[in-house]
Amino acid sequence: MAEHADHPAYPVGLRLSGRRVVVVGGGQVAQRRLPALIAAGADITLVSPSATPSVEAMADAGEIRWERRRYEDGDLTDTWYALIASDDDAANDAASAEAERTRTWCVRSDNADVATAWTPATGRSEGVTVAVLSTDARGRDPRHSAAVRDAIVEALRDGTLAAPHHRTRPAPGVSLVGGGPGDPDLITVRGRRLLAEADVVIADRLGPRDLLDELPPHVQVIDAAKIPYGRFMAQEAINQALIEHARAGKAVVRLKGGDPFVFGRGMEEAQALAAEGIPCTVVPGISSSISVPGAAGIPVTHRGVAHEFTVVSGHVAPDDERSLVDWAALARLRGTLVLLMAVDKIGAIAKALVAHGKSPDTPVALVQEGTTAAQRRVDATLATVAERAAAEDVRPPAVIVIGDVVAIGPDTAPLPAE
Known part of the structure; x- marks a missing residue:
């Protein structure tokens, strides 16, 4: 040639x-x-x-x-x-x-x-293949081609390069998108692309708020916490808003914090949409139950320390008749407990775990605003966590980790090889 x-x-x-x-x-x-x-x-x-x-x-x-x-x-x-x-x-x-x-x-x-x-240097983004070849046969630079490819694909994925689908006859539909723990870079590629294509975004308070500023001016952003409830309960009002906008032929994104199905009531919304015959796409997100501890330097499992972790909702106290949690069983587990929505109940939870046999010296970490610029970590034990949380004014959203993994860090001596 x-x-x-x-x-x-x-x-x-x-x-x-x-x-x-x-x-x-x-x-x-x-x-x-x-x-x-x-x-x-x-x-x-x-x-x-x-x-x-x-x-x-x-x-x-x-x-x-x-x-x-x-x-x-x-x-x-x-x-x-x-x-x-x-x-x-x-x-x-x-x-x-x-x-x-x-x-x-x-x-x-x-x-x-x-x-x-x-x-060519190739990349793909939702049905589109990007292929980059040098136009100068004498000056081919594969690294340059790959860099151009990466820039185009990344821009398509995060929405900075607009390539909208032209919907001649819009079909109603809703995407339940898990936005991750808060850092906008931790939303999935698919979730970010759907945001870029949305006509309406109904967002949770705990979703990655910084992403909303990147949306085009024509996108209607609705704060789920401010939907006028009228005769509806809060969740019913959100369901109704999803249905109404989808029926109007809009591409609707329900942006939720973490993962839609981890204490996110995502299935309730999917069921409401299914009852109305409205298509629903679920986009999983990075759950705060594992990402926030990781961002704070805490592994939820570690060889020789914890072989399991359990994620628990702490929005109701152990002695509340509505609680579905077997706190006695949890106290007997040797692994890690991760509590979500438990800041105001942590004193009662710690007391119940100790009463059921958990050592009061068990390490505890409270990680507030995990993965964001405001992230902070407060360490305690089951015996001191209520006092420490109050003294440090720990507020939601916070993830609470209970177990020996809290004491594991980069400087911890590694275990012998198996």
């Missing part, structure tokens, strides 16, 4: 589903390229005497066929696309020559100048 080096490559998307693809070499290049070929539905044959463990796992799973030998002339018969990526220069040259004779598009990982095809 050297005589054609002055001409830019012609971009095209190959449809390889069910078509024969041959990969020569089972090393790191094949390990990187094979997943995309598998996802494209290609009928893949790997020709290589050896392979990395990851490539071997693909063969064991039946995703590719593996011919455990060196390349031989004729291996590219009836092949649509070839990836030449072995560490054998002679085999690479021979395979490339066969590809030229058989008019097979061929990528050379070791010498792009003699290849008949180049692999």
Whole structure:
């Protein structure tokens, strides 16, 4: 291809589903390229005497066929696309020559100048594939192409590069989006994209509020805490608002803190929408029950210390007849307890755990405003936590961690290897 080096490559998307693809070499290049070929539905044959463990796992799973030998002339018969990526220069040259004779598009990982095809830097964002190739054959810079690709994909994902779907006949629908623990960077990629496409956002107080400032001016943002309730209870009013805006043909996002189904009443909203025949998409979020302790340097599990963790709602006291929690059983557990919505009940909870046999010296950490710039951590024990919480004026939202993991930190001596 050297005589054609002055001409830019012609971009095209190959449809390889069910078509024969041959990969020569089972090393790191094949390990990187094979997943995309598998996802494209290609009928893949790997020709290589050896392979990395990851490539071997693909063969064991039946995703590719593996011919455990060196390349031989004729291996590219009836092949649509070839990836030449072995560490054998002679085999690479021979395979490339066969590809030229058989008019097979061929990528050379070791010498792009003699290849008949180049692999672009690719990325995907919700049904769109971004592929970046250098336009100057003499100045190809894969790192620059990858950087351009990353910038475009990230902008599509976080909504800073607008590519709205044009809805000619809007269908009603609601997305229940878990916004994560508070840091706007901790919302999922899908959640952020749906926010960028929303017409109406009904947001919780505990959702990532900073993201609301990034929304376009036409987006109607509704504070769920300020919906006029009228004859409805709070949750019924929120349900009604979701239904009304969806019926109006709007793309509605219900932005919730943490995960919609972890004490978020997300299923109640999904049920209300289902009763009205309105489609509902659930987008999981990072739960504060694990992310906030992690942000404060607390592992909810640790080898040799805690083999389980239990997440508990503390919005009602242990002696409240509405409580569904078996506090006696929790006191007997050796693992970690993570309490949500429990700041004003922590004294009663600590007293109940101690009464049921938990040591009063059990470490406790209260993490307020976790993952945000206002995050702070207050340490105590079950015996002192009520007094410490009051003295430090700990306020919601806060996650409370109870257990020996509270004392584990980066400077803690590691356990012996198993």
